[in-house]
Amino acid sequence: MLKFILNGKEVTSEAKANERLLDVLRNEFRLTGVKCGCKEGECGACSVIIDGSLANSCMVAMGRVDGSTVVTIEGYRETERFAVLDKAFSSFSAVQCGFCIPGMILASECILNKNPNPTEEVVREGISGNLCRCTGYNAIVKAIQTAAKEGKGLW
Amino acid sequence: MWGLCMEDISRPIKKKDHDSKISGSALYVDDLEMEGILHGKLLHSSKAKARIMNISVPELPEGYYVVDKNDVSGENSVHVVQDDTPVYAKDTVEYVGEPILMVIGPEVKEVERILYEIVVEYEELVPILDMQKSDTVFFNYNYEKGNIDKAMTEADEIMVETFRTGCQEQAYLETQGIIAYPENGRIMVRGSMQCPFYVCRAVAKALGCDQSEVRVIQDTTGGAFGGKEDFPSILACQVAVASKKANKPVKVVYDRREDMEFTPKRHPSICTYKVAIKNGEITGMDIDVLYNSGAYTTLSPVVLQRGLICSSGVYRIENLRVSGRAIKTNTVPSGAFRGFGAPQTFFDIEIMMNHIANKIGMDSLELKEKYMVKQGDETSTSGKYHFHVPLPEMIERIDQLSNYREKLKLYKNQSGRYIKGIGIALFFHGCGFTGRGERDLIKAVVRIRKNVDDTVEILTGSTDMGQGLKTTFCKVVADTLKIPYDNVLIRNPDTDCVPDSGPTVASRSMMIVGGLLKRATEKLKKGWKTGEEQIIEEHFVEPDFIIPFSLEKFKGDAYPTYSWGVNAVEVEIDTLTAVTKIIGAWGVYDVGVPIDMNVITGQMEGGFLQGLGYASMEQMDYNDKGIIRNNNFSDYIIPTAVDVPNLVVDIINNPYIDGPYGAKGAGELAPVGVAPAYLEAVENAIGISLNKIPFTGEDVMRSLQEVRK
Numbered sequence: 001m002l003k004f005i006l007n008g009k010e011v012t013s014e015a016k017a018n019e020r021l022l023d024v025l026r027n028e029f030r031l032t033g034v035k036c037g038c039k040e041g042e043c044g045a046c047s048v049i050i051d052g053s054l055a056n057s058c059m060v061a062m063g064r065v066d067g068s069t070v071v072t073i074e075g076y077r078e079t080e081r082f083a084v085l086d087k088a089f090s091s092f093s094a095v096q097c098g099f100c101i102p103g104m105i106l107a108s109e110c111i112l113n114k115n116p117n118p119t120e121e122v123v124r125e126g127i128s129g130n131l132c133r134c135t136g137y138n139a140i141v142k143a144i145q146t147a148a149k150e151g152k153g154l155w
Numbered sequence: 156m157w158g159l160c161m162e163d164i165s166r167p168i169k170k171k172d173h174d175s176k177i178s179g180s181a182l183y184v185d186d187l188e189m190e191g192i193l194h195g196k197l198l199h200s201s202k203a204k205a206r207i208m209n210i211s212v213p214e215l216p217e218g219y220y221v222v223d224k225n226d227v228s229g230e231n232s233v234h235v236v237q238d239d240t241p242v243y244a245k246d247t248v249e250y251v252g253e254p255i256l257m258v259i260g261p262e263v264k265e266v267e268r269i270l271y272e273i274v275v276e277y278e279e280l281v282p283i284l285d286m287q288k289s290d291t292v293f294f295n296y297n298y299e300k301g302n303i304d305k306a307m308t309e310a311d312e313i314m315v316e317t318f319r320t321g322c323q324e325q326a327y328l329e330t331q332g333i334i335a336y337p338e339n340g341r342i343m344v345r346g347s348m349q350c351p352f353y354v355c356r357a358v359a360k361a362l363g364c365d366q367s368e369v370r371v372i373q374d375t376t377g378g379a380f381g382g383k384e385d386f387p388s389i390l391a392c393q394v395a396v397a398s399k400k401a402n403k404p405v406k407v408v409y410d411r412r413e414d415m416e417f418t419p420k421r422h423p424s425i426c427t428y429k430v431a432i433k434n435g436e437i438t439g440m441d442i443d444v445l446y447n448s449g450a451y452t453t454l455s456p457v458v459l460q461r462g463l464i465c466s467s468g469v470y471r472i473e474n475l476r477v478s479g480r481a482i483k484t485n486t487v488p489s490g491a492f493r494g495f496g497a498p499q500t501f502f503d504i505e506i507m508m509n510h511i512a513n514k515i516g517m518d519s520l521e522l523k524e525k526y527m528v529k530q531g532d533e534t535s536t537s538g539k540y541h542f543h544v545p546l547p548e549m550i551e552r553i554d555q556l557s558n559y560r561e562k563l564k565l566y567k568n569q570s571g572r573y574i575k576g577i578g579i580a581l582f583f584h585g586c587g588f589t590g591r592g593e594r595d596l597i598k599a600v601v602r603i604r605k606n607v608d609d610t611v612e613i614l615t616g617s618t619d620m621g622q623g624l625k626t627t628f629c630k631v632v633a634d635t636l637k638i639p640y641d642n643v644l645i646r647n648p649d650t651d652c653v654p655d656s657g658p659t660v661a662s663r664s665m666m667i668v669g670g671l672l673k674r675a676t677e678k679l680k681k682g683w684k685t686g687e688e689q690i691i692e693e694h695f696v697e698p699d700f701i702i703p704f705s706l707e708k709f710k711g712d713a714y715p716t717y718s719w720g721v722n723a724v725e726v727e728i729d730t731l732t733a734v735t736k737i738i739g740a741w742g743v744y745d746v747g748v749p750i751d752m753n754v755i756t757g758q759m760e761g762g763f764l765q766g767l768g769y770a771s772m773e774q775m776d777y778n779d780k781g782i783i784r785n786n787n788f789s790d791y792i793i794p795t796a797v798d799v800p801n802l803v804v805d806i807i808n809n810p811y812i813d814g815p816y817g818a819k820g821a822g823e824l825a826p827v828g829v830a831p832a833y834l835e836a837v838e839n840a841i842g843i844s845l846n847k848i849p850f851t852g853e854d855v856m857r858s859l860q861e862v863r864k
Contacts, residue, residue, distance in 0.1 A: 032186035033179020035377075037328050038411040042788035045328055073179035086177055090169050093753035096761065097621025098176030099328035099377030105177065124796040131788065133326050133378050134621045136760030137796040138804075139753070 002066045007031075007075025017063030022046045024062055025072060033073035033102045037131070044130030047103035048072050054110040054129075073102035081109060084151035088143040096134035104130050108144045116155040117148055162808065164634055164816045167753035171625040171645065172375075181375045184332040184346040185408045192334070195222075195259040195397055195407040196266050198273060199417055200248035203282035203485040203781030207246060207255065213272040219260035221273075222397040229363025233389045234356050240451040240488065242361050242392040248277070249450035250485050251781045252417035259397050259405050282485035282781050286447040287425060291483035293448050294456045296463055298709035300537055301474030303431075306439030310431035316510060318428070318503040319847040320830075322775040323421035323768070325492055326793050327620075329377020330414040331386060335395040336404035338370065342395050345372040348387035349379045350658035352616050355650045357388035358395045369395075371650045376620040380765070381491030383620065384660050385453050386418050416786040419490025420775065422446040422458055422481075424499040426466070428507045431474070435515050437526060439474035442466045444500065448481045449488035455481040458489070460589050460706075462496035464713045467535045468504035469546065469581045470526040475535060485781055491660065493762060494827045497584060498769065502848060505580045505831030510844055518563060519835065520579055524550065527581060538702050538712035545809045546581055549721040549743045553579070556803055557723045557741045566839060575738070577725040578835025582828035585714030586820030587663040590704040594697045600654035601671040603632065605679060605689040611636065613645040613672065615656040617664045622822050623754035624664055630750055631669055631815050635676040636683075654692065662718070662820025665750060666811070671695065673815035698813045716811050718824040719745040722763070722832040728840050733856035735837065737767065740802045742829075747811040747819035755821055759804045762825020764794045770830035772798075774849045 002013045006029065015024045022039070025031045025048070034057055037045030041059040048057045049071040076082050085108055088094075095101050104127060111118055111126035118126065123144045124137070132140065148155070175181040212221050224231050224243040231245065232238040244255045258269045283289045307313060333346035335358075344358055351371040359366040371391075376383060390407060398405040409418070424446050431439040444462055448455040459481045466477050508526075512519040528534075529544050554560055562577045569575065587593055602614040611632055619625040629643040636643075646652075656668045671693040679691050704711035725739035742763045749755035772792045775785045785791040810817025830848045838845050841858050 026186075030188070031179075032182065035183070035329070036185065037330075038788050040411065040787055040789065043328060043411075077178045089177055090173050091167075093167060093170050093173075093623070093626075093751070093757055095170060095173050095176045096623065096757060097328065097376065097378035098172065098181055099183065101176055102179040120800070124800055128795045128797045131326075131328065131793060131795065132761075133328055133380070133765070133793065134761045135757050136762075136764040136799075136802060138760045138802060139757055141796065 002062055004065045004067060005069040007071060013062065015062045017061060019062045020058055021060040021062060021065055022057040025057060031072045031074050035099055035102060037099065044103045044107065045100050047106045047130060049106050049110060054107055073105060076106060076109065081151060081154050084154060085147045088147040088150060091146065092139040092143045094135060094139035094143045100130055100132045104132065104140060108147065111144060112148055112155040120145065162748050162816065164630060165749045165752045167751055168626065168630060168640060170623060171629055172619060183329055183377055184334060184374045187334060189336065189404045192404040192406055193259040193261060193401055194263045194266055195257045195394060195405050196270050197254045197393065198256045198270055200244065200251060200253040200255055202248055202277045202279055203251050203284065204280040205248050205277035206280065207244065207248065207275060208278050209276040211274045213269060215269065216265065219258065219265065219269060220401050221256055221258055222400050223256035226396050226400045227361055228399065229361045233392050234360045235385050235388060235453045236456055237452045240389060240453060242396060250487050252487050254393060257393055257397050259401060284484055284486060284777055284781050286445055286482045286484050289482045289484050292480045293452045293483055294459055294481040296460060296709055297478040298536060299476045301439065303439050303441055303474045303476040306431040306474035307441065310433050310438060312432045314430045314432065314511060314514060316428050316507060316846060318426050318506060320424045320499045320502055321849050322423050323492055323773050324415055324775055324791060325380040325382030327378030327380060327382055330409040330411055331383065331390055331418055332408035333387060333390045333394045334404060334406045335391065335398035337398065337402055341368045341370055342399060343370050344391045344395055345374050346387060347376045347383055348373050349383045349618055349620060349660060351618065351648045351650050352655045353658055354388050354391045358391050361392035362395060362399060373618045373647045375647065376618060379620040380493045381495065382418060384491040384658065386490065411788065412786045415791060416783045417487055419453065419488055421492040422448065422489040422496065422499065426500060426503045428503060430507065430511060432515065437472065437511060440467060440472045441476045444477065444479035446481045447484055447486065447489060449484060449486045451488045453488045454491050455489065457589055458491065458496035461585065462500045464535055464585065465497045466500040466504060468501060469528055469583055471528055471532055486777060493765065493823050495661065495823065498827050498830060501582045501827050502830045505828065506834060506846065509835050509838065523581055534713065536713050537710045538704065541700050542716055542811065543809060545719055545745050545807060546721065549719060549745065549807060552805060552807065553721045553723050553741050553743045556805060557725065557739060559723050562725065572730055573727055574730060574840045575725065575727045576836040576838065576840025577723060578832045578839060579721065579723045580828035580832040582720050583717040584662060584820055584824035584827055586666050586716050586718055587714055588661050589713050590706055593667060593695055597657035599657040599667055599671060599695040600692060601656050601668055601675055602654050602690060602692045603672065603675045603679060607686055607688050609685060610642045610644055611638065613643065614653040615668055616648045616653050617656050617668050618648055618659045622758060623751065627665060627750040627754055628669060628672060631673055632676045635673060636680050662823040665818045666814045666820050667695065669815045669818060670813065715813060716819055718819045718821065720824050720828050722828040724829065724832040724836045726836045726840055728855060730859055733852050733859055735852060735855050737799050738801065740767065740799055742804045743807065744804065744824060745807050745809045746821040746824065747809060747814050748817035749806050750816060750818050752806065755806055756804055758822050759825045760802055762822065763802055763804065763829055764799060766826035766829025767799055767833060768794050769826065770833035770848050770850065772849060772851060774851055
């Protein structure tokens, strides 16, 4: 039996140690905000935050998760920081098809958590593991920088 | 922020689908739960051309089924334009990936095991992979104007050049997926798609039932870019047949490798331009266009038509002959991808113009300006540019933004390790369906319903796949009625509830469907009765200025109007490593009046980046067995946030009289002219003539070596 903290609550899972975190989050915990875009660690749609760092959940075996803290969009959307990012993404209409967005938001959190006043270059680098085919990234980058300004003190 | 000329309607508003998507609560097809659902996986042909001799299937556990051609109760053909695509392979397979059968069952792992144990015996036949070696011509169109033979005979010089463009994968982030299930004696199909009514017609034909027995709902769609125009019809037929056999819900969601290898892509092309030059003037062009259709016809006739119409670009070429063929090869069928046949020939003509300019000793922009069309001029197909062509002011704007003219001079004679270049491209996108499609085939209908609580619901078959249609449609209705935006409702289309407004393709949705919506809303406004339910329906009417298009003669107005674009790209090449950096990228676009500046800017920026991928990095190729080698995001590279950090997009305001609020087509315009601007920049930096895309780092390296020799 694996034990970990998922979106702030202690949970257990019967999953085998070699199962993918992505599959367990989607199928066992029904957290479908975690998207499957490639299952090869290339697109970032399945990004979650594990112990404070961004990770592609398709590349994480359940054994690795035992004892860790995992945050998905379903947990993160309850936070004040999310509200700031939400508003900024909305003001730039940075959400198109939306499939990359839950991962993109968690990537944004990790950028700002590390550096509350990131340069454009740092932002671009920070989301470079999250593919978006719709926006051309400009709106997303501007939204993250705006959130950094508006969310003073939160990060 | 947006300049002085912005109309009220263009002011950005929060997108209708923002909340559900950003919170992760929007449900895409793979997120749906359903009691007793069976998971399906397809067995794809491993041969490019073969006869199927035998299929051995292991003993199936209870609740597991194998579904194949024998289960197709209607016609074993998918209705697209022509109906040659089988639902499941008949006696032969025509490309690597062709679906032969589907295994369905409750557990994915067990389905995979069964699939692995099935043995298909093939008698291999020789596949045709090279479009120049194929003798099967699916479609063939020709048109002419002026006297091209005379122009060629009298020319001082004839330039002949051949251009090649590659495959491009749509690479939407959500892969293809469909669920089908029985519902009250009918079949219900839902999933990721652009065109619910296409799916409905195709499924009815495959099941051999009436369309009224099929219901289709679009689920939240994670990007499409044309890739979900025809393909969902094919997958839906397969899944519906499986669901009918098992009498249970069946779900198929492609994994990324399947999606990249076995779903439609942009048509690869090989085109040859013969240009007659006399006294330093272009006197004629004879253009031969070859598009690789792949194994089945799918959308190739319409893609080819658009490619041919665009083959002389934005230029007045008085003596013109264009002939084009869509060719069969034993490769995955090519399909729709943003631009729909236009990016190929716009690449060709723009690079051709650059080479002509070099030949006659002019700058390419100067030559382009000399020949570019203006209002009242004839189109390539002897129709008319009925409205203002804003290219001159767009060129000035891009020059202001990019310093194009000055940089061009500055980069003429360079030495040292780092060399720079800048390129420019002019282009259009013909708005709406090609030819008489809107009037004769689609006949769009829209409906709006005012509820007793005075909210207004939009009822159309148009889908939002990320491009922002729900938002822009609601804006049109809210602004026309002067009611709050939140009082206008729109849902994902359900073929039981909405009229057929035609497919969500061809950048037609705002101009055509949005136009009908505007008319319906104006009627509602006039007859508004507070507290009562009212329903208004509008039908497509062709604008009266149109010069009728004849497909047989290939003459007339192929489109009522055009959206225009000017792109510039600046590169810096490290001559030691061949690393090519994009140091500047500018797009000036005319889409009429933008219905929401954020939505349009997002469309143009996203499309521009796809164009840069097409130009420089997105390479997909077959090996000698017809197998695509680049079937994942490690081997097929699409742009990330760090690849083009400096993209600048500018939208001009050029109202179109027949569009809602003056809007024209938008989404497809964005990527059309990026590739030639990029390649021209590389040409100007290195100082050689090039003729193919994608032009990758390896290609740059080869060119640098060539120059050094």
